[in-house]
Amino acid sequence: MGRSLKKGPxxxxxxxxxxxxxxxSGVKKPVKTWSRRSMVTPDFVGHTFLVHNGKIFQSVFVTExxxxxxxxxxxxxxxxxxxxxxxxxVTK
Amino acid sequence: MPxxxxxxxxxxxxxxxxxxxxxxxxxSTAKRVLEQTNIDPNLRAKDLTPQQINExxxxxxxxxxxxxxxxxxxxxxxLKRLQAINCYRGIRxxxxxxxxxxxxxxxARTRKGPRKTVGVIRNKxxxxxxx
Numbered sequence: 001m002g003r004s005l006k007k008g009p010x011x012x013x014x015x016x017x018x019x020x021x022x023x024x025s026g027v028k029k030p031v032k033t034w035s036r037r038s039m040v041t042p043d044f045v046g047h048t049f050l051v052h053n054g055k056i057f058q059s060v061f062v063t064e065x066x067x068x069x070x071x072x073x074x075x076x077x078x079x080x081x082x083x084x085x086x087x088x089x090v091t092k
Numbered sequence: 093m094p095x096x097x098x099x100x101x102x103x104x105x106x107x108x109x110x111x112x113x114x115x116x117x118x119x120s121t122a123k124r125v126l127e128q129t130n131i132d133p134n135l136r137a138k139d140l141t142p143q144q145i146n147e148x149x150x151x152x153x154x155x156x157x158x159x160x161x162x163x164x165x166x167x168x169x170x171l172k173r174l175q176a177i178n179c180y181r182g183i184r185x186x187x188x189x190x191x192x193x194x195x196x197x198x199x200a201r202t203r204k205g206p207r208k209t210v211g212v213i214r215n216k217x218x219x220x221x222x223x
Contacts, residue, residue, distance in 0.1 A: 065177045073179040 036072025051075035108133035
């Protein structure tokens with residue numbers, strides 16, 4: 001079920017604060033975040049996020065098309081490796 | 093066989109049914125269009141007067157219903173956008189797997205197509221004990 005329009009999009013407050021600060025001062029630095037549930041707002045465009053996927057921080061560069069999606073959609077949590085090819089990399 | 097909006101050629105079925113042969117017009121849209129134009133849905137498509145045909149065409153175009161090529165293009169561009177931004181849904185579309193969280197251990201045959209057996213791909217180094 002979708003989120004009620006009445007409430008508006010959800011963005012983690014601390015993330016919003018950080019972006020606001022960067023937009024005001026004009027510096028662009030990758031933002032490390034665990035908040036996969038935050039919606040991408042128009043303010044985010046042009047920033048780079050390091051979105052945690054449970055293991056590593058995937059870097060996500062936000063473009064205009066991504067507005068309205070959640071940050072987590074761009075940082076997959078599962079990796080599919082081929083069947084049966086048990087290399088050291090996979091089994092680790 | 094009357095021609096509607098370019099290539100559409102519905103047969104001698106009831107118009108309510110033959111309108112649905114247009115890509116982008118389903119049963120409910122067909123019903124609504126006929127209601128608004130006051131045409132009996134039980135009429136056969138071949139029995140329509142040119143005036144009635146014009147009315148139907150006008151109703152569809154004036155309501156800005158996306159149809160045929162335009163609709164197909166719209167769908168394609170939506171898919172393209174999802175794939176371009178590299179989001180989860182785009183990736184699932186690219187891999188031809190279900191997009192909305194269905195299980196894939198079994199079923200999902202509509203998306204995955206006919207079953208194909210996947211054999212084990214042996215690692216060349218496995219036997220040599222290098223791994």
